[in-house]
Amino acid sequence: MPPIGGRTIQASTAEPNLITATPPSTTRSIRSRVLGRSQDQASPERPLLVLHDVTMRYPNGKLALRDVDLVIPEGDFVFLVGPSGAGKSTLIKLLIRDEVATRGEVVLDGQDLAHLPRRQVPRIRRKIGIVFQDFKLLPSKSVWENVAFALEVTGTPRGRIGPAVDRVLALVGLTDQAQQVPSQLSGGEQQRTAIARALVHDPRLIIADEPTGNLDPLISWEILQLLLRINELGVTVMMATHNAEVVTALRRRVVALEEGWVIRDEVGGAYHRED
């Protein structure tokens, strides 16, 4: 099994309890040290994300979310599970403010997304890194350019782009593949490129929408390892998935959606309800 960031997969499947036990103050300092930025202003007590009484009804009348209440503290690792059409994607769209809730509040890092002026939307999105099932890489750009792209288009000064990209590529273990284009990479490497791109802004929250959906089980574990490691650095991670094996094995917080309702919110849960 290939080592990731000097760690093997067997070693880290046993690790989650250790990570949970790490106090928030320590994780924040690790995050600052590794990602090279100063600590954020937010107090550790304030939750990163609060959804209060959120209902989402699409213009076609479909109710995608109903009365959703959810509080996610900084540094949490949350699995979002549920059958297709349960509302997972809608929830993610609300968080990145691609959609606005019909009713209720979505508060990210103290800002109510429903009342956010349009001009502030890009700023909020830089606090979030998003990873998709289909990677969404630009085929004509190299790994390095794909990651740098996220900084270039947000107006980051040229001098700061290089070091930041090198740092996240090292973190996801793609330093050697930096000059290759996506078509030369394996699925796992492509997804790690996407994760590096999501991470290069030093986001507070990583949202992964079925990140292992296109990958075989072994590579899926590799990606999970990486997300756990990022979480260990203090970044909050929310991962929507159908991968029951992973969810059940890791015993993290599980939020289950069905027909728009949150039917279960359990710390240390499995993919399916255990009675």
Next chain:
Amino acid sequence: MLSFVLFSLSRAWQGFWRNAVMSLAATATMGLMLLMLAGFWIIQTGLLAGLQFTEQKVEVVGYLQPNAQANQIEVLQSRLEAMPEVASVAYIDRDIALARFRASMTAQGREDLTRYLDSNPLYASLEVKLVDPSNVRAVGDAMRADPNIRNVINIEDLVDRVLTVTNILRTAGTVVLVVVGIIVLFIIVNTIRLAVVARAEEIEIMRLVGASDAFIRWPFVFEGAFVGLLGALLALGVLAAVADPISGFMVDFFRVLPLQFGSLTRDLVVLVLGAGVGLGVLGSWLSVRTYLIR
């Protein structure tokens, strides 16, 4: 600000060459459309010049009484010249009238019958050129009211008919030009849109990583302007290449017309460049807008 402009320009340049086939197809379409627009515009300009020339031919001729005194004629002439509708007044005395008549007979190859006469049978006249041919009635009436005028040739009805025809032609030319302009607008905007849609995923990624609207929009706008500029240069190049053979024909055709070829060329360059760059910018602005509004 400067670095933002440089960033947008370099991204526009990259964007153009990364999708080279698409970009060149858009440029070629742009060039062809501008060429079509320029062609119709040249036709419209020629048409307008022709109509104006025709209308300027309208003049009111009033024949003078044989017993009118020279000072009376002068008073009448200056009174007519003072009218705002009148452009100029020419006094044609009997000798000039006879000379003209003879010249026109000769030109038509007819026998000059006036040499059988022992005196000049023609009247002296005042020929009044008008600022606007639709004022023919006012000027005609003013002349008829003067006792020194024997008679005024009644051309009012003829002028009305000529004006009806020229106005219809002028309106038709403008309508055709506007319709062609709208067609060109739609085709160019649509072509640019295709080039933008081909990069929808790139725009999507930019939105998701938190790029501001300006960072997404301006590279595309610059790229659209670049496509427009290249297309315009292409069209102007084609026009320059065919200018000589065509202008040979045009000069023959327009020789009689008061058409300024210098200003025509200048206007054409301004029109083609302006339309090219303007439509390129408009097309990309509108196309990107649909992705930004959420």
